[in-house]
Structure formats: C-alpha cells, structure tokens
Amino acid sequence: MIITTCPVCLNDKTELSPVVFEIKVTDEERYLIRKCQNCHHNFTWFNHEVDIRSYYDDKDYAVQDTKKSIFFKIQEIEYNQVLKKIKSFKPLPSDILDFGSGKGLFLHFAKENGFGVKGIESSVPRANYAIEHFNLDINTDYYKSGSVFNKKFDILTLFHVLEHIHLSENLLGNLLKDNLKEDGLLVVEVPNFDSWQAKWAGNKWLHLDVPRHISHFTPQVLKTLIQSHGFQIKTASYFSLHLGIVGMIQTIFSWFGYKGFLIAELKRKKTILLILGLLCALPFAILLEITAASFKKGGIIRYYAIK
Numbered sequence: 098m099i100i101t102t103c104p105v106c107l108n109d110k111t112e113l114s115p116v117v118f119e120i121k122v123t124d125e126e127r128y129l130i131r132k133c134q135n136c137h138h139n140f141t142w143f144n145h146e147v148d149i150r151s152y153y154d155d156k157d158y159a160v161q162d163t164k165k166s167i168f169f170k171i172q173e174i175e176y177n178q179v180l181k182k183i184k185s186f187k188p189l190p191s192d193i194l195d196f197g198s199g200k201g202l203f204l205h206f207a208k209e210n211g212f213g214v215k216g217i218e219s220s221v222p223r224a225n226y227a228i229e230h231f232n233l234d235i236n237t238d239y240y241k242s243g244s245v246f247n248k249k250f251d252i253l254t255l256f257h258v259l260e261h262i263h264l265s266e267n268l269l270g271n272l273l274k275d276n277l278k279e280d281g282l283l284v285v286e287v288p289n290f291d292s293w294q295a296k297w298a299g300n301k302w303l304h305l306d307v308p309r310h311i312s313h314f315t316p317q318v319l320k321t322l323i324q325s326h327g328f329q330i331k332t333a334s335y336f337s338l339h340l341g342i343v344g345m346i347q348t349i350f351s352w353f354g355y356k357g358f359l360i361a362e363l364k365r366k367k368t369i370l371l372i373l374g375l376l377c378a379l380p381f382a383i384l385l386e387i388t389a390a391s392f393k394k395g396g397i398i399r400y401y402a403i404k
C-alpha cells in the first residue's frame with residue numbers, strides 16, 4: 098500500500114503538506130510524517146509500495162506469554178483503573194466490545210470485573226492467545242462494516258488501534274453505528290503526538306513506530322474526529338502507567354544517543370547495560386511523565402465519550 102491521503106479528512110492533495118519528520122527505517126526505506134494542511138492531522142506519508150502487514154509479523158510484534166511478567170501486573174493495575182472509570186458511566190450489568198483486542202488482557206480483566214466481553218482481533222496468533230489463555234470470544238474477521246456479534250454493546254473500546262488504521266472506508270463510523278448502543282460509551286486511547294515525550298524525542302519517539310503507526314494524533318484532532326461521529330468527550334486522561342512511562346524512558350535514552358525500539362529490546366534478551374539504564378532512568382521518567390500528564394502532555398490520550 099501507499100499512503101498519500103490524510104487518514105482523518107481524506108484530503109489527497111498532500112504532496113506539499115509540511116514535513117514534520119523524515120524517518121529512515123533502512124537505507125532504502127524512508128517515510129515522511131506530514132501535517133495535513135486541511136485538518137492539521139500528522140500522518141505517516143509514503144508514495145512507494147510498502148507491505149505493512151509484514152511489519153506485524155516481525156520479531157518486535159511477536160506474541161509472547163507475559164502472564165508472569167511485571168508488565169502483566171502493571172497492566173492489571175492500569176486496566177482496573179480504566180474499568181472503574183467505565184463503571185462510573187455504565188454500571189454493571191453491561192457489556193464491552195473491544196476492537197483490536199490483541200492478546201485479550203483488557204477483556205480478561207473486564208471479565209473479572211463482571212462485564213460481559215467480546216473482542217475483534219484480525220491477528221490470528223493474538224486472537225488465539227486470548228482464546229487459549231483467557232477463554233475469550235474473539236472474532237478474527239477483518240472488519241469493514243456491519244454488526245459483528247449480532248447485537249449492540251453498552252461500551253466500545255479501542256486501545257491503541259486508531260493510529261494503525263486508515264479511516265478511508267468509514268471504519269469508525271460503521272463500527273459505532275452497528276455495534277454500539279445509542280446511549281453507549283466510547284473509550285479511545287492513542288499515543289499523544291502533542292506530549293512532552295514526543296516533542297523531546299523528535300523522530301526517535303517510541304510511539305512514532307513507523308510505518309505501523311499511520312496516524313499521530315494530537316488531543317485536538319482526536320477530539321474533532323470523535324465529535325464528527327456525534328460523540329462528546331466527557332473525561333480525558335493523559336497518563337498511562339505502562340505505555341506512558343516506557344515512552345518517557347525511551348525519550349530519556351534518546352538524549353544519550355539511543356536509537357533502538359525499547360519495547361522490542363525488553364522482549365528480547367535483556368542486557369546488564371539495558372537493566373542499569375532502566376533503573377537509572379525510571380525515577381526521572383515517572384516524575385516527568387506524571388508532571389507531563391498533569392499538563393495534558395502525557396504520552397497517551399484516553400477519551401471517554403458519549404452522544
């Protein structure tokens with residue numbers, strides 16, 4: 098595929114849109130991040146053919162069993178906070194459809210909290226992990242339109258999904274129209290391109306993740322997109338215990354010349370140098386990220402919206 102159309106407003110006259118960053122993945126592979134002149138959305142722009150799917154098969158995205166790792170515990174704490182907030186809008190009994198449910202961690206904790214849960218995940222290895230480890234009901238069809246489970250849900254969640262997809266086929270609109278109740282709650286989380294960690298790391302920001310990430314949302318663009326589907330933002334959060342802190346650690350590392358992809362390195366063999374670096378950076382990363390989030394400049398944007 099090539100991407101020369103703005104994923105949000107579908108403006109296709111983007112050849113002259115300002116270039117925010119140039120990113121070199123290999124010598125042959127270069128990507129631009131352009132800012133759409135029409136809607137101000139920042140997106141990954143390339144006019145050479147790229148097989149994006151192959152990027153999801155590589156080792157950085159390999160499915161690993163993390164149930165015994167510290168990340169599992171951190172995500173449990175984080176998701177339980179999110180579920181508490183969801184309950185304040187939609188008390189039990191209520192049900193959740195998680196689009197892009199990955200390995201099913203969020204749905205697993207939601208189920209433990211008493212929610213009815215279903216997931217959509219087109220990556221079969223990830224969906225299988227969710228089915229085998231957490232006994233979840235996951236649909237693996239590539240979603241375009243229509244109702245997936247022949248019912249409408251009280252809550253629709255999309256965690257770190259929208260940055261991966263092009264919205265040209267009105268995917269979000271179709272999903273909302275046919276799968277969420279009229280008074281349903283929409284929860285969306287994406288990386289925050291307007292965050293301090295993004296600004297400070299520049300083209301080395303962890304969550305740029307080009308070319309897997311097509312969209313690089315600011316709070317304003319994401320708000321406008323959600324409002325365009327008739328929803329109003331009720332609450333926002335800019336703090337993520339795992340993705341926010343890990344993103345800030347990579348930003349700090351980038352000041353010392355680090356050019357790697359920290360999530361992948363944490364999955365691979367951890368070296369003494371990496372562990373020492375993490376221990377040194379962690380207190381600063383926590384402090385900086387909490388401060389950033391209090392100014393709405395944390396590494397993620399999480400919106401809770403209803404009609």
Ligand SMILES: [Zn+2]
Pocket residue numbers: 103104105106107108133134135136137138
């Ligand atoms: Zn645009």
